[in-house]
Amino acid sequence: MPDILPAADAHEISTLKARYFYYLDTKQWARLVELFASDASFEGFAFGADGPADFVATVSAFLADVQSTHQGFMPRLGATGPDTARGVWSMHDYLTWDTGSRIYKDVDVPAMYGIRGYGYYEEEYRRVDGRWLISFSRLVRTRIDPLVNRGPAPEYDVLGPDVSWVG
Template sequence: MRAHDLDSLLALEEIKRLKAAYCRYLDTKQWDRLRSLFADDTVFEGFGSAPTGSTADQFVAGVAGRLTDAVTIHHCHMPEIEFIAPHRARGVWAMMDLVELGGGRSPKEAPGHRGFHGLGHYEEEYRVVDGAWKFCFLRLTRLRVDPLPLDHPLPRTDLLAHSPDWLPG
């Protein structure tokens, strides 16, 4: 195996870990850690929690304001990642999310409902910043949104909670 091939494989694994951390930090409400995954000039498109063109700080503030009392589950699958420069890459991930808002709020994606189950793709760009891969562009596209009716069963609250410091992050 050539050194370039090994470097590319290692970079792919780092990008996959970046995306896994994004989903985990989002669902476990670790807002400061979530913010640490983005380059300062990251641009966002297609998110219900922040308008298109939002900065990383605006995105995290919007997500925290909307989802702090929500139950969310984000799963991303089947990454397609290509390098576009030595320290830049683009990727597409199939995604599924479940968002249940609390407090009688209704999501923009499913007005008049308690939440939604969504399916679509993340289109992303990454670059190395201070020696680590970071997001520099995120776009969320949806193929389908299934509303959760107001009488959808409430989530259980007696489950074992996550350990935020299980991995040092």
């Protein structure tokens, strides 16, 4: 069982993970890659990845024509050493694409236009040059609900995110 993580470190790691979700949804790929240790590894995603650059290249291609909303919450964080930590985040994602334009996880669902997913991120973090980075990330899905038979989508006049608001 990991030790108690100092509050300042827990806050930094929580901010790191919040940036991860924000950069995914706002498609800020150059900023996303900066969140990972150079030797970071990945498991459980809908695609394979060999290191951070490959992960970002692959996730950016995967999300190119996808509208996404990712949420991470209820973190459980613990120290595994003076500059290492582990965490588990509950997660929910909502991904949509053009109806019938893709198959997800090799399951062909007629008229599918997206998924609603649930599960956890199991991660390891390492402090490098005074900064916490993700050194391992595993996506564990406990449920995937296909979204099917979409009717006409209403157009709402909404304000989009200002990606320069906070770094």
